[in-house]
Amino acid sequence: MxxxxxxxxxxxxxxxxxxxxxxxxxxxxxxxxxxxxxxxxxxxxxxxxxxxxxxxxxxxxxxxxxxxxxxxxxxxxxxxxxxxxxxxxxxxxxxxxxxxxxxxxxxxxxxxxxxxxxxxxxxxxxxxDPTALTLLLLKTGLNYRYAMLVGLSLRTFPLLERELGKIYDSQQARGMELRGTLRKLVRLLPVMMPFVLRALRRANEIAVSMELRGFGYRKERTWQRSIALxxxxxxxxxxxxxxxxxxxxxxxxxxxxxx
Structure with missing residues (x-):
């Protein structure tokens, strides 16, 4: 979990x-x-x-x-x-x-x-809801380009954690002893390089997909929903x-x- x-x-x-x-x-x-x-x-x-x-x-x-x-x-x-x-x-x-x-x-x-x-x-x-949090930040006057980052991070961090878990499993399958919290901390360095590369690749994929959808083309953008008390x-x-x-x-x- x-x-x-x-x-x-x-x-x-x-x-x-x-x-x-x-x-x-x-x-x-x-x-x-x-x-x-x-x-x-x-x-x-x-x-x-x-x-x-x-x-x-x-x-x-x-x-x-x-x-x-x-x-x-x-x-x-x-x-x-x-x-x-x-x-x-x-x-x-x-x-x-x-x-x-x-x-x-x-x-x-x-x-x-x-x-x-x-x-x-x-x-x-x-x-x-990350989208609701983005709309809340927009109500404070924050530019939507930066407001979207907060909601995007809430969705991305759990995915990166899963990527880290997959890397630990693959390294353990190659014979690296990673059972226990202390061993995971000691073996963190050989795990971080593939994790950073995967994180950069995922960030690049997100950036390309958002650019292809025209994100940031206009100064203002519309939303399909709104929040109200x-x-x-x-x-x-x-x-x-x-x-x-x-x-x-x-x-x-x-x-x-x-x-």
């Missing part, structure tokens, strides 16, 4: 929302995750993200590859915090390295925050605004709840 999951429409309430609502939801989740220090609340935010994915019809298997890849990062973060925060309660000593219990809550906090940020961002882009979009935006204001009020009046 690829780590970068591309957009795949599902007939659910969340997928039908305007892209501005999805961006606002991501902004609220990032605000909550960055400004909260309580591991319990961060775990609650993570649960909200998983419930939002389930409510939108996104299977957990689409999030699991990224979550699994982050496990090693989270373990390293917790280990570093156990080492960097000495206290009166030593947890473990290996040679001259002593780990302290006082660093565990801090490491857990950082790991949960990273999980919330990464999974919320990934889920938002799973929900986000509906009644449900406004309701959800209002709810997100209420949550943000309530959180800011509680953060100012009860700061201990978030520490």
């Amino acid at each position: 690829p780590v970068l999951t591309t957009y795949a429409y599902r007939d659910s309430f969340v997928f039908r929302l305007d892209p501005r609502v999805k961006i606002a939801w991501l902004g609220v989740m990032l605000l909550l995750s960055i400004t909260t220090s309580s591991p319990a609340l961060l775990a609650g935010y993570l649960l909200v993200i998983l419930l939002a994915a389930a409510g939108a019809g996104v299977p957990f298997v689409h999030l699991w590859p990224t979550a699994r890849a982050m496990l090693s990062v989270a373990a390293v973060i917790v280990f570093i915090q156990l080492f960097l925060h000495p206290g009166p309660h030593p947890l473990l000593q290996v040679g001259g390295i002593r780990l302290y219990r006082e660093g565990f809550p801090i490491g857990l906090e950082v790991a949960l925050r990273i999980y919330c940020i990464v999974l919320a961002s990934l889920l938002t882009f799973i929900w986000m 509906g009644s449900w979009d406004r309701i959800v935006l209002t709810g997100l605004a209420v949550v943000t204001v309530a959180y800011a009020g509680l953060r100012l009046t009860q700061p201990r709840w978030f520490v």
Whole structure:
């Protein structure tokens, strides 16, 4: 299962929302995750993200590859915090390295925050139609040549990841040992050259096909669809605004709840 999951429409309430609502939801989740220090609340935010994915019809298997890849990062973060925060309660000593219990809550906090940020961002882009995102950027006044790049990148990055997986499989078939994350990192150099060549070839194919279709010939271009805020979009935006204001009020009046 690829780590970068591309957009795949599902007939659910969340997928039908305007892209501005999805961006606002991501902004609220990032605000909550960055400004909260309580591991319990961060775990609650993570649960909200998983419930939002389930409510939108996104299977957990689409999030699991990224979550699994982050496990090693989270373990390293917790280990570093156990080492960097000495206290009166030593947890473990290996040679001259002593780990302290006082660093565990801090490491857990950082790991949960990273999980919330990464999974919320990934889920938002799973929900986000690249064409709708392009139309949203056009509404900000961005030139359509540059707005198209964002939507095109959302479609291309998962394809490049699949290309990288094919290269790993072909190199492994030739006898190169690539099982395990550490071995893949060590053998990254002989894999990168064919990957870069394939990426350049794909970019050239896309550029030629767009040029043959007359992309960029005129300063303005028309679109087959448009985006507009509906009644449900406004309701959800209002709810997100209420949550943000309530959180800011509680953060100012009860700061201990978030520490």
